[in-house]
Amino acid sequence: MNERLSLSELNGSVKKVLATNFTAPVWVVGEISEITIHSNGHCYLTLIEKGDSEDRIVAQARATIWSYTFRMLRPYFETTTGQQLTDGIKVLLQVSVEFHELYGFSLNVRNIDPTYTLGDQARKRREIIQQLTDEGVITMNKELELPQVPQRIAVISSPSAAGYEDFMQQLTANSRGFHFYTCLFPAVMQGHLAEQSIVNALDRIYPYEQFFDLVVIIRGGGSQVDLSCFDNYKVAYHITQFPLPVLTGIGHEKDDSIVDLVAHTRLKTPTAVAEFILEGVANFEDHIQQLEQETLALVETQMEEKRDYLEELARVLSSLVRNQLANKRSDLIQLTWKFQQEIKLSLYGKRHHLDRKLQRLEHLTGHFFFVRNQKVLYVAKALTDSIFRGMVVQRQRLGDYLEKYSRLSDKQLAVERHRLEMAGQKATMSDPENILKKGFSITTFQGRRIEDPGFLKRGDTIKTYMAQGSMLSEVVEINQKDKNDN
Amino acid sequence: MTIKKGLSYKEAIGEIEEILRQIENDEPDVDQLSEKVKRLSALVAWCRDKLHNTEEEIEKILKEIEKS
Numbered sequence: 001m002n003e004r005l006s007l008s009e010l011n012g013s014v015k016k017v018l019a020t021n022f023t024a025p026v027w028v029v030g031e032i033s034e035i036t037i038h039s040n041g042h043c044y045l046t047l048i049e050k051g052d053s054e055d056r057i058v059a060q061a062r063a064t065i066w067s068y069t070f071r072m073l074r075p076y077f078e079t080t081t082g083q084q085l086t087d088g089i090k091v092l093l094q095v096s097v098e099f100h101e102l103y104g105f106s107l108n109v110r111n112i113d114p115t116y117t118l119g120d121q122a123r124k125r126r127e128i129i130q131q132l133t134d135e136g137v138i139t140m141n142k143e144l145e146l147p148q149v150p151q152r153i154a155v156i157s158s159p160s161a162a163g164y165e166d167f168m169q170q171l172t173a174n175s176r177g178f179h180f181y182t183c184l185f186p187a188v189m190q191g192h193l194a195e196q197s198i199v200n201a202l203d204r205i206y207p208y209e210q211f212f213d214l215v216v217i218i219r220g221g222g223s224q225v226d227l228s229c230f231d232n233y234k235v236a237y238h239i240t241q242f243p244l245p246v247l248t249g250i251g252h253e254k255d256d257s258i259v260d261l262v263a264h265t266r267l268k269t270p271t272a273v274a275e276f277i278l279e280g281v282a283n284f285e286d287h288i289q290q291l292e293q294e295t296l297a298l299v300e301t302q303m304e305e306k307r308d309y310l311e312e313l314a315r316v317l318s319s320l321v322r323n324q325l326a327n328k329r330s331d332l333i334q335l336t337w338k339f340q341q342e343i344k345l346s347l348y349g350k351r352h353h354l355d356r357k358l359q360r361l362e363h364l365t366g367h368f369f370f371v372r373n374q375k376v377l378y379v380a381k382a383l384t385d386s387i388f389r390g391m392v393v394q395r396q397r398l399g400d401y402l403e404k405y406s407r408l409s410d411k412q413l414a415v416e417r418h419r420l421e422m423a424g425q426k427a428t429m430s431d432p433e434n435i436l437k438k439g440f441s442i443t444t445f446q447g448r449r450i451e452d453p454g455f456l457k458r459g460d461t462i463k464t465y466m467a468q469g470s471m472l473s474e475v476v477e478i479n480q481k482d483k484n485d486n
Numbered sequence: 487m488t489i490k491k492g493l494s495y496k497e498a499i500g501e502i503e504e505i506l507r508q509i510e511n512d513e514p515d516v517d518q519l520s521e522k523v524k525r526l527s528a529l530v531a532w533c534r535d536k537l538h539n540t541e542e543e544i545e546k547i548l549k550e551i552e553k554s
Contacts, residue, residue, distance in 0.1 A: 292527070
């Protein structure tokens with residue numbers, strides 16, 4: 001315990017031991033957990049090794065890539081692997097082990113083997129693909145139906161990316177004049193933040209699933225190399241589970257990333273995505289136009305056929321009608337002729353019959369009138385004869401009277417005048433006036449002379465005429481003379 | 487000829503194809519034919535209009551989504 005070393009002596013001896021044991025550079029595998037590129041061009045790394053659980057770090061070391069080396073290693077690595085030398089990736093480095101009394105243990109990076117990283121990435125990719133396959137989700141987004149017209153587009157991109165501008169330019173300035181509705185959901189598209197950022201963007205689109213037709217994930221411009229976030233399980237899984245078709249235009253020349261693999265349609269660049277969408281819409285429009293033309297052509301053909309058919313029908317019909325008319329006319333003429341004959345025959349018969357009747361009638365009436373005539377003439381003659389004979393007798397008798405009377409008249413007149421005077425005296429004597437003057441009266445009822453009171457009844461009014469006037473009296477009592485008293 | 491609101495392109499082209507099929511197979515009479523052609527033209531015109539012209543309603547929804 002007498003021998004005491006100073007720290008520098010100790011560090012110097014460690015350095016000696018290390019230098020003795022690590023005479024040549026060694027190849028070491030580690031994961032970059034931190035990387036800093038200094039302004040002077042030197043690159044400082046922290047390398048780690050994780051345990052089986054991935055969370056536990058079991059070894060750690062600092063490493064340096066001097067600017068001279070870094071200037072060569074970096075492009076070599078990035079062009080070979082297609083990704084940046086960045087944190088989170090596993091690398092195989094050729095290092096010399098160094099120990100500095102003041103700065104301690106560090107690794108001086110001499111060379112890098114990008115194939116290891118590639119291999120590691122490929123392994124990781126395989127594992128992710130295997131996992132997605134095992135979960136049965138890997139083709140789920142591909143199974144979605146692309147809409148007939150992808151017109152409403154959700155875009156996941158970095159707003160400042162040249163690729164986004166290319167996409168928008170291509171889409172909006174399309175020559176056919178289609179209108180699109182795009183909505184940008186900004187996301188970080190590279191580095192270790194990209195994973196969560198893309199997932200967040202998808203989550204923000206999700207509520208508008210009904211509104212959008214598809215999702216477009218594009219990047220481009222800027223660094224062409226850091227695409228490790230697109231070989232990410234979480235991002236890939238979200239895409240497979242997304243209810244809208246996802247189109248990618250991530251813009252790299254290498255093998256497809258896992259995101260490309262699970263996307264509905266993978267396109268190389270944002271411009272290609274825009275062209276793809278435009279083509280879909282153009283196809284739709286062409287298709288409906290074609291259908292329309294096809295229909296119109298078909299309709300025209302059908303109309304022509306119908307027209308031809310109608311014309312043919314009209315032709316057939318008119319000839320049919322003409323024939324029918326001719327037939328009917330001839331029938332009619334025949335009928336008319338027949339009818340006329342019938343009528344003539346019938347009329348002839350009737351007339352003949354009538355003639356006979358008429359003849360008989362004439363005959364009968366002629367005889368009748370003849371007989372009557374004879375009778376009338378006979379009677380008339382007899383009548384005139386008798387009248388004439390009567391007139392001769394009467395004239396004879398009148399002449400006799402006239403002669404007789406003219407002889408008698410003078411003698412007769414004297415006698416008759418005397419007889420008349422006598423009769424006048426007698427008539428004056430029996431005049432009722434004279435009777436009344438002698439004191440008799442005459443009683444009347446209803447203008448009639450009353451001799452028998454039996455004709456009257458009590459209450460009757462009777463009128464009595466006397467020589468000097470008349471009076472009215474009412475019958476009070478009737479006393480009839482007994483008929484037997486006569 | 488009215489196109490119902492909220493018709494999708496898919497429904498529109500489905501109807502267009504159905505009309506074409508009917509004309510091809512059923513040979514409708516002249517009146518039906520004219521009706522069908524009118525309907526088809528209306529559908530095509532509706533699609534064209536939707537493809538080329540901006541629908542304010544949709545723009546409005548887009549702005550709301552962008553704000554959220």
